[in-house]
Amino acid sequence: MAQQLSATTADPARLIWQLCQSLEFFADHKPLLLKQLTQGNRTSSYQVQTDRGHYAVRHYGPAVLGVCRQQELRCQHAAAAAGLAPAPLCLNNHQRVLVTEFLADAAPPSVIYIRQHLPALAETLAVLHQLPVQTAMLDPWLYLQQLKKQLEPHWTAHAEKIWQPLITAARDLQYFQADPGLCHMDLHAQNLLLWQQKLWLIDFEYCQLADVVFDLVALIVQFELSEAEQQQLVASYRAARAASGAGCSTHLVEKLALAKVVYAGFCWLWYWQEELDNQDPRYKQAAAHCYQLLLRLIEGG
Template identity: 30%
Template sequence: MAPPRAVIEAVQDQLGALAGEPTVLGGGITNHNFRARFGDAEVVLRIAGRDTELLGIDRAAEHVATTAAARLGIAPAVLAFVPEHSCLVTAFVDAVPIADRALREPPALPEVARALRAFHEHAPALPVRFDVPAIARSYLALARERGDGDRAVPPAAWDAARLAARIAAAVAGHPEHALVPCHDDLLCANVLTDGRRVWLVDWEYAGMGDRYFDLGNLSINNGFTEADDRALLEAYWDAPCTPRRFAALRLMRSMSDVREGLWGVVQGVISDLDFDFSAYADTHLRRLTETTADPRFEGWLHDAATP
């Protein structure tokens, strides 16, 4: 597979002539990613897949977020944006995903925590919201509409949407849960190192949301233990971990599974990619059920609601 000729021509207008043939980069599920050289620049082309707007992705917001993150020194520089072809071009960095264990330890853990807090506190307001209960409702409606009615939605998905609303209500009103710019997709593949520094990439789900979603999403997607969560919170806030903060992070791990599980449900209906979205959804919804069965879960809801 190669990038469409129209995309190549549009990028050449901004960066110079293409040198050689683009090569496919792996790792993406919703996009097509290529490494290429235009003029003197070694770049990554990110071209949106089909119907990604149905997943709540706003390419203009992605551009704003990636540009802001690059200015903060936590993402590769944005070199071009071709909105008519849903293509974002960033500088290529020779970096690889950080292994789970390394991510949970210094120096990576505090560096990622500082990077997230910098984005949360210094990036400009983004033009979209990232509201998990609203996303859950939208995904369920879309799955029913595009699929076989209620049979397109597993029963656990409805329970997940109700849980998202309950968690959001528990933390509502606390100043630490005020809307801030967030990444919202901190999978292992999106947290990279070049051996000298950490890079956060793939900002397509970025929006105004709850900073604790970023922390919980990072935690559950990268195998953090409860001790790791406390270390993450201490690094992020530069202060001892409190019961309220710990509870909020544990709840947002569940909120992350809500989003991932229902994302898998809707992708199974709308996507034409060769990927087992049903298994992906089942993994997250099953883990969500196990988490809510933890006898401490109700206590976390109580502690997170404490002023």
Template identity: 30%
Template sequence: MPQSGSSTPDIQDAFKAHPELRDICGKVLGAVSQAGLSNRVYRLETDRGAFFLRLPRAETAGMVDRDDEAENISRAAGLGVALTPLFCEPVAGLLLTRAVETISAAPDALATRLGEVLGKLHASKAVFRGKLDPDRVIQSQKSTLAEDGRTGADVALLDRVLQLLRPHERPDHDRVAVPSHGDPSPGNCLMASDRLWLIDWEYSAMADPAWDLAYASLEHAFSVAQEGRFLTAYRHRAGDRLCPSARYLAIMKAKCDVVSALWGLEQLRQESDKTDFLAFAHARRDRALATARRITG
């Protein structure tokens, strides 16, 4: 059920702190909370139309470079793959865009559209701020968990995944860094009638193209056939050079799951109660281990 603007304190506070929001949106008639793990996102119904308002959660403060995010969103919007920011305040982590009307898409159609969008992004030659290196991300995550006795056994199993992968992880050829979304999960993909939009660019950076491809395939739970459609559409836009081999993609999938599992453990350490992060972390941990064992035979 929509909530009135007056009954949503965080929206009230945002409009009070940033009068520009009222200048753009006009009067808020109602607000509907949207799904999201790392931010508070609302669809605002106003007398000037519908908008998406992103407000960060306190526990994510300092975890995202909002200046880099703002610059990357602007460049992605110029490519037609991100919604154009109407108001962006990096210090506060606040972002306002027009809302889009979404449609339900069959899994095959979504896989094709997502492959096209990521292919367009990766082949664009745009230069994003920041660098996403899975190995450095993992080391940083592990350092934050080092003193948490509750997660020691889980981290040890994830280390085992990395040990299994290490002799096999050399790419088939030199990989280039491309502008990447970083988190193309279902909640960050909005299917409209004419295109698929990517939202939530918090983890966008220059990265190995295999990262976005592996993460998308995992989080959308693509079947073998759907992944085939996804990669075919990607190659059509980006070419064969950027598309990883099946083996290298599998290795990156395992690393993606290690990062996701460690992220879940970090949320548990911060005592976030938004979801069952322990179950989330264990599911990603177990899938990473299974993938690594398949790769190593």
């Protein structure tokens, strides 16, 4: 529930407004409304309304593997300029705060909506992937090794059994020529917003140059697309790239199966680490789900 800021405001609301007041961006703003949108040990987000406007405020926890906030800012700036994302307005690394535009009345799209609008989503990705932002190129094999290293004290025989085909898939994927593009790398329902009959992207913390196949398999896995829907997504994506004058890899379809395995591995190891860090049963359940998905993909199911 939205909270009016007053002398009796609950501690979380007062603390986040105090944090906002420490930023020059909010100098001379008068607070009117603060509403918590998400809460987590690593990131919490808020809707902040002042006498000057509506804002989304994200408060980050400590450093996260693979995340550079300046890079996140540059990627979201480019996406906003292309009409794909809310504009970032202020980043303060010391206070670990990012302020962006707030899209009033926006909401995550339903699975049904996504499945009915795959061509539009493919066009959005095609634009994102061609944005001229320079970052390091994701090395899937190396990233899996980094995720595993964090988990070594908790590694099990079951994990080792599935690790070998996972790391092999990452190695085999490297045999194909990469199709680099600026990828979101965290596409799921909560990082998409439907606003004014258009899909918008949010949360660019993992955005970087990578093989574009990873954004496509993220949608396939997260929204459990059927074979026919997968074909529609890939065909629409190829058409959008061709229409812009930038073709894509001729091996895109061949890479999908390997990329699904690698992506599921990313998710499994990430959720496992989050479970250990946060002792949250939701992460445990998500890690177990990703593990089972990984098993099915490896077994060809």
